[in-house]
């Protein structure tokens with residue numbers, strides 16, 4: 001991996017400006033830095049209140065970033081072969097993801113599940129063990145190979161638009177998207193593609209790092225791999241806009257269970273000034289409590 005300053009130079013050369021998901025470019029820059037001190041510009045949309053990266057990794061450089069830099073930058077100390085890491089991920093899948101994701105499934109559903117961005121497929125293990133037909137999709141050759149070898153799962157490398165091929169259309173009763181949507185350059189396109197993979201009564205489980213769930217690690221929350229910083233309100237607004245209905249949610253941990261409602265609602269850009277105001281209020285409330293108050297306390301010798 002390139003060292004941090006070389007990587008920063010590389011990213012500076014491969015950055016691009018982007019509009020908000022609502023299409024607006026009217027935005028407020030936020031006082032936020034990247035966790036790795038790499039250049040990103042986080043903005044709050046003044047049309048819909050969504051917080052997003054207004055200048056970040058270009059679409060053409062993104063695959064290279066994930067192929068050459070992402071794992072080293074984020075998981076340098078984590079080894080997928082590490083037994084403790086493996087057990088921790090399997091425990092989380094069995095105790096957190098699986099119970100919530102299956103809580104609204106009808107007993108007579110076909111029990112076909114897919115995970116988009118499955119890595120080595122840890123989340124799919126409890127489904128497979130409970131008799132589901134489980135399929136995982138990911139871009140990472142090594143993690144996919146590890147999951148096939150160690151868990152005996154049906155994991156597939158994504159090449160081209162494979163996941164939207166005819167065989168996947170309407171094929172799944174449940175799709176898992178766990179901490180993936182915030183990485184997408186175009187989350188609307190990702191949700192629409194996954195929606196096409198759902199059966200008529202299919203459900204979509206989404207796990208997100210919500211902005212209101214930031215704890216004291218303000219510094220760690222914002223980073224170059226995340227293009228979107230949803231709140232529960234902004235995510236639910238987007239989901240409704242794309243024709244989903246929220247079946248259930250656990251905003252305290254960023255989990256949502258959606259199904260298709262069959263019709264789209266107004267563009268989130270038409271959300272109105274109250275949503276923009278509440279987004280500004282929420283962001284600066286967090287900014288004050290996580291960044292400014294500790295800094296003032298230190299200044300006063302109370303920290």
Ligand SMILES: [Zn+2]
Pocket residue numbers: 020021022023024045046047048049050268269
């Ligand atoms: Zn917007």
